[in-house]
Amino acid sequence: MDLLDVMHSTGTCRYYKQDPVDDEVLARVLDAARWAPSGGNRQPVSLVAIRERATKERLQALYLPFWDAYVAGIGEGKVRVGSRDSRILEAADHFALHLAEIPVLVCVCARLADVHPTDTDLGRLSIVGGASVYPAVQNVLLAARAAGLGSALTTLLCAVEPEVKRLLEIPDDVSTAAMLALGWPARPFPKKLNRRPLAEMAYSEKFGRPLGG
Numbered sequence: 019m020d021l022l023d024v025m026h027s028t029g030t031c032r033y034y035k036q037d038p039v040d041d042e043v044l045a046r047v048l049d050a051a052r053w054a055p056s057g058g059n060r061q062p063v064s065l066v067a068i069r070e071r072a073t074k075e076r077l078q079a080l081y082l083p084f085w086d087a088y089v090a091g092i093g094e095g096k097v098r099v100g101s102r103d104s105r106i107l108e109a110a111d112h113f114a115l116h117l118a119e120i121p122v123l124v125c126v127c128a129r130l131a132d133v134h135p136t137d138t139d140l141g142r143l144s145i146v147g148g149a150s151v152y153p154a155v156q157n158v159l160l161a162a163r164a165a166g167l168g169s170a171l172t173t174l175l176c177a178v179e180p181e182v183k184r185l186l187e188i189p190d191d192v193s194t195a196a197m198l199a200l201g202w203p204a205r206p207f208p209k210k211l212n213r214r215p216l217a218e219m220a221y222s223e224k225f226g227r228p229l230g231g
């Protein structure tokens with residue numbers, strides 16, 4: 019597949035078939051993470067692939083309260099029935115309620131001593147540390163799409179990191195950065211993702227100045 023076609027159709031998959039993902043395909047997809055850049059090439063990312071039903075059920079049980087709180091936070095009646103937002107919400111709800119049935123969950127971990135944040139003294143939330151982690155995640159999502167697998171990137175479970183770390187026996191000096199879902203998609207890949215136009219996010223020379231061309 020052409021790389022741009024892969025990017026354009028790597029949407030969040032929330033409906034999965036039960037068919038297993040075999041070891042060779044999973045290894046190929048996870049291998050893509052290795053090729054991502056990281057600050058000082060410290061390569062802080064490790065991945066835990068979870069297929070055992072009992073572990074996935076425990077993760078789902080941890081996920082659901084956060085998902086319910088998120089939905090409650092959106093506010094009842096705010097999402098119009100039949101709208102794009104209500105369809106997304108319905109899909110994400112299905113995803114949450116069937117998390118344990120998804121063939122593979124992948125916990126993305128990062129050794130924080132090996133991320134190199136350069137923006138910790140600015141009196142705002144640091145964002146640079148993530149730059150050594152999420153390129154690896156995106157590589158996995160793109161490799162999954164290229165292999166015909168659906169994927170979803172989630173972060174709700176990072177809020178219960180101590181429980182997730184205990185469950186997966188993640189060492190003390192390693193943190194959780196995301197939980198990915200992987201499996202054969204039960205619905206077609208999206209043809210067109212809902213994204214802002216280029217002119218609204220890419221500028222020329224100064225922020226806000228049209229790119230032109």
Ligand SMILES: Cc1cc2nc3c(=O)[nH]c(=O)nc-3n(C[C@H](O)[C@H](O)[C@H](O)COP(=O)(O)O)c2cc1C
Pocket residue numbers: 028029030031110113170171172173174175211212
């Ligand atoms: C940082 C981050 C956290 C996310 N967390 C969740 C999550 O916890 N649960 C979920 O269902 N989707 C999650 N998503 C998926 C987003 O909802 C999704 O990327 C967005 O709605 C765009 O949908 P699309 O990729 O299908 O176009 C997350 C995405 C990102 C980038």
